[in-house]
Amino acid sequence: MNVLVDICVVPMGVGVSVSKYVVECEKIFAAAGLNHQMHSYGTNVEGDWDEVMAAIKLCHETVHGMGVPRIGTTIRLGTRTDREQSMQDKIDSVTSKMNH
Amino acid sequence: MNVLVDICVVPMGVGVSVSKYVVECEKIFAAAGLNHQMHSYGTNVEGDWDEVMAAIKLCHETVHGMGVPRIGTTIRLGTRTDREQSMQDKIDSVTSKMNH
Amino acid sequence: MNVLVDICVVPMGVGVSVSKYVVECEKIFAAAGLNHQMHSYGTNVEGDWDEVMAAIKLCHETVHGMGVPRIGTTIRLGTRTDREQSMQDKIDSVTSKMNH
């Protein structure tokens, strides 16, 4: 089962700057070979359910390992059985309708 | 690693009534032996990370199996290493501060 | 337009304990006369769109006023035009299907 995820990891108890933790999560998605794209309030990740979820778990383990005592993550998670649809397909579906 | 999750499963392409799908997810959390509590806009589930995630995957597989072509789920997911904190602990922490 | 909201306010840069800020938000919902119900990972609030949104804005202003430099809130927000449905109706719709 393929999944498209949008994830935002929020480290708590470590001050207001969280970018260094986001960097580590980006590296985890890259190392896992998952197609991923960061935006200003999270990261889109697509791939096999188990591989994506393993990467998310590794994000939590890694960020805790960096000394963060509490993490609050939010995830949007989409699956569909009617057809395949990539991250780019979703963008294209909207933009194609905007140009006329 | 223990996790506290708040999950809202939204079946798409099957009309406006989604309660029969929510029922199946509640049964999955119960059958998994996970402590869970439904509210008006989702369900709180707590337990071991892998067990909770396996139950969430089974929710998607089961709801697709009921004929739903597309699912959009949202999840809040909290872990902490500083101390154990149950679903009830979080409620108690707030209510104890409200009563004086 | 009526709305049912599920909101989770996450203060950042103030340590791991956030319950005192949640308490203030609960008081704001109560003072606004909005039907609301806290759970372990957020609060359900229902009412007129503008009144609910005004309360959410006041939550942010109040929590910043308590010295929190950064807030990351997540909101689920449901509206429907086909029929009225209260917070309790949603619970009843699921539980009625579970009891047989």
Add this chain to the structure above:
Amino acid sequence: MNVLVDICVVPMGVGVSVSKYVVECEKIFAAAGLNHQMHSYGTNVEGDWDEVMAAIKLCHETVHGMGVPRIGTTIRLGTRTDREQSMQDKIDSVTSKMNH
């Protein structure tokens, strides 16, 4: 009060294809003069709290007006008082740390 929002509007009861509704929301953000950037699972919008919230309300009114009986929206919503930070600043903060 400035706000950075990540919003995903999910029309329910109208089939699996939702891009035409997303298009209308994108037009609303553009017409409101708000800086906004779509990604594969939502749209980042930044601006004055009241202007952003007015645009979100107009999205719901417009999508209902197109015949959608039920909408389930998810929003991440960030405010901070310690400093100004644009959508692009957040991206830059992460990418600058990845390049060495």
